[in-house]
Amino acid sequence: MTKAIEVTELVKRYKSADTNAVDNISFEVEAGQLFALLGPNGAGKTTTISILNTTLAPTGGVAKIAGYNVNTQSSEVRQNIGVIFQNPSLDMNLTAEENVRFHAILYGLYGFRPTYRMMPKAYRNKVEQLASILGIEKDIFKPIKTFSGGMKRKLEILRSLLHEPRVLILDEPSVGLDPLSRRNLWEYIQQVREDSGTTVLLTTHYLDEAEGADTLCVINQGKIVSYGSTQKIKAELVEEYLLLDAADRNALRMELTSKSIPFTEEGQIRVNAQPEDIHDLLRSIETPLTSVETHLPTLEDAYLAITGEVTV
Amino acid sequence: MIRELNGILALAYRDVTKLLRDRPRMVSTLVFPFVFIAILGGSFQASFGSEMGFNLLTFTFTGVYAQTLFSSAAQGIVSLIEDRENDFSQEIFISPISRYSIVFGKIFGEAMVALFQGVAMILFAFILRIPVTPLQLGGLLFVGTIASLFGAAFGMLIMPNLPNQRAATQIFPFLIFPQFFLAGVFNPLRNLPWYLDVLSRISPMRYPVDLTRNIFYANSEEYAQVVLDTPLMNITVMAAMFAVFMVVGTWSFVRNERNR
Numbered sequence: 001m002t003k004a005i006e007v008t009e010l011v012k013r014y015k016s017a018d019t020n021a022v023d024n025i026s027f028e029v030e031a032g033q034l035f036a037l038l039g040p041n042g043a044g045k046t047t048t049i050s051i052l053n054t055t056l057a058p059t060g061g062v063a064k065i066a067g068y069n070v071n072t073q074s075s076e077v078r079q080n081i082g083v084i085f086q087n088p089s090l091d092m093n094l095t096a097e098e099n100v101r102f103h104a105i106l107y108g109l110y111g112f113r114p115t116y117r118m119m120p121k122a123y124r125n126k127v128e129q130l131a132s133i134l135g136i137e138k139d140i141f142k143p144i145k146t147f148s149g150g151m152k153r154k155l156e157i158l159r160s161l162l163h164e165p166r167v168l169i170l171d172e173p174s175v176g177l178d179p180l181s182r183r184n185l186w187e188y189i190q191q192v193r194e195d196s197g198t199t200v201l202l203t204t205h206y207l208d209e210a211e212g213a214d215t216l217c218v219i220n221q222g223k224i225v226s227y228g229s230t231q232k233i234k235a236e237l238v239e240e241y242l243l244l245d246a247a248d249r250n251a252l253r254m255e256l257t258s259k260s261i262p263f264t265e266e267g268q269i270r271v272n273a274q275p276e277d278i279h280d281l282l283r284s285i286e287t288p289l290t291s292v293e294t295h296l297p298t299l300e301d302a303y304l305a306i307t308g309e310v311t312v
Numbered sequence: 313m314i315r316e317l318n319g320i321l322a323l324a325y326r327d328v329t330k331l332l333r334d335r336p337r338m339v340s341t342l343v344f345p346f347v348f349i350a351i352l353g354g355s356f357q358a359s360f361g362s363e364m365g366f367n368l369l370t371f372t373f374t375g376v377y378a379q380t381l382f383s384s385a386a387q388g389i390v391s392l393i394e395d396r397e398n399d400f401s402q403e404i405f406i407s408p409i410s411r412y413s414i415v416f417g418k419i420f421g422e423a424m425v426a427l428f429q430g431v432a433m434i435l436f437a438f439i440l441r442i443p444v445t446p447l448q449l450g451g452l453l454f455v456g457t458i459a460s461l462f463g464a465a466f467g468m469l470i471m472p473n474l475p476n477q478r479a480a481t482q483i484f485p486f487l488i489f490p491q492f493f494l495a496g497v498f499n500p501l502r503n504l505p506w507y508l509d510v511l512s513r514i515s516p517m518r519y520p521v522d523l524t525r526n527i528f529y530a531n532s533e534e535y536a537q538v539v540l541d542t543p544l545m546n547i548t549v550m551a552a553m554f555a556v557f558m559v560v561g562t563w564s565f566v567r568n569e570r571n572r
Binding site for chain 2: 081107
């Protein structure tokens with residue numbers, strides 16, 4: 001079966017740059033997956049997305065969406081993607097309905113008509129349905145500039161799904177949204193995935209958003225530094241350990257040494273342990289403990305370790 | 313093909329809708345030509361009209377009419393830069409219609425916007441009591457369409473080479489204002505030194521201005537005094553320039569958008 005997205009040895013160097021913004025990256029996304037590209041600012045996320053949405057030519061390598069080459073079959077690729085950009089790409093001079101109509105005509109869903117009333121019944125039904133989902137039945141004919149940030153984002157997503165794309169590309173979609181709008185947006189994206197099975201490619205630097213991804217690809221300075229499920233990435237890159245302390249710390253040291261339990265001292269005594277071994281380890285220690293602290297890594301720990309910002 | 317055509321119409325319609333909703337722009341685009349015609353043309357006529365042997369108000373009207381349509385359409389194409397900076401152009405560029413349809417839609421739209429101004433200017437002519445016969449009215453609309461499309465093509469040549477809105481604001485007037493004088497919008501072109509004559513002949517604006525006068529003054533006594541070249545010459549030069557502007561401009565635009 002054709003992969004939703006295939007990226008092979010992709011390279012991009014901007015005209016005036018000395019280094020590659022994207023440096024020989026490869027990844028695949030199965031149909032229906034939520035795939036997150038995670039990385040700090042300037043990592044190459046938006047460059048990768050721009051190549052995938054055909055607005056930027058790669059310097060080398062191959063990228064395919066739904067089996068179509070982004071460089072040589074750009075029209076077919078564009079027919080198969082919906083894109084939400086970092087900054088809203090709505091026309092503020094037009095009403096919500098006009099923005100939707102403009103999109104529908106550009107994607108060949110309906111022929112051009114100068115007014116809403118002249119559009120086919122099927123289109124008008126669709127607009128009524130969209131307005132109902134957004135709860136803007138009264139405002140659908142009002143200029144976009146009167147809408148809130150969250151509402152604009154939702155409208156963009158609805159608009160981008162009009163032509164039923166196989167891949168929805170979201171480039172940091174929740175930047176600038178308040179927490180409630182962010183949560184609503186994510187609930188809506190999850191609902192879209194459940195309803196239509198759309199593949200979602202997401203770039204973000206919000207770790208909680210990436211945590212829900214089926215596959216995570218961490219990039220830094222144009223290169224992939226970690227790739228796989230969130231559990232795999234956390235397990236590979238961050239150690240799980242216990243921090244112990246006792247009133248008689250010397251006795252604790254001697255007991256651990258006598259029982260061949262490796263440890264290090266960083267203020268407290270640190271013992272590496274997988275979650276399933278913690279219980280047995282604690283039962284085996286006879287020295288009275290005054291403090292026990294488990295350290296299970298978060299994605300944030302892994303991310304900071306991967307991008308070299310913190311050593312865990 | 314049908315989708316491309318619908319896309320072109322939608323893009324053009326968007327430009328017209330934007331103009332109709334932008335009241336400050338509407339007012340400024342209408343006031344500027346009015347000031348040129350009424351104040352500049354009126355004062356020229358009062359000062360030099362009797363010496364020239366033809367009505368300088370009418371002369372200025374025909375020049376400003378063609379110049380406004382040409383400049384407005386060119387300026388409109390440059391507004392693609394504004395779209396790019398406002399991120400709206402992303403919505404257009406990720407749609408499946410071709411880059412060439414985007415260019416044609418934009419040119420068609422800006423030509424329509426410019427023609428809207430042209431109609432308003434013809435109304436000014438009536439207010440200023442410049443005599444316009446029904447035949448001249450038809451001629452003005454016909455040549456106005458040509459001037460608008462030609463101006464849009466000129467904008468297409470310039471736009472891909474302007475990196476941002478700031479550069480557009482600073483550079484575009486340098487490319488347009490000298491042409492006002494080299495095209496003879498307000499000033500009859502007589503006895504130019506050779507270097508100004510060369511510059512005048514390579515100024516694109518000269519040809520729609522002269523074609524407008526060719527049509528407006530056809531069969532009149534002043535014809536020989538106000539026109540520079542024959543209509544055939546004007547149309548031939550404009551057709552050649554139009555082809556070059558479109559090919560080079562569209563090619564640069566498409567290349568620059570993707571090869572950053």
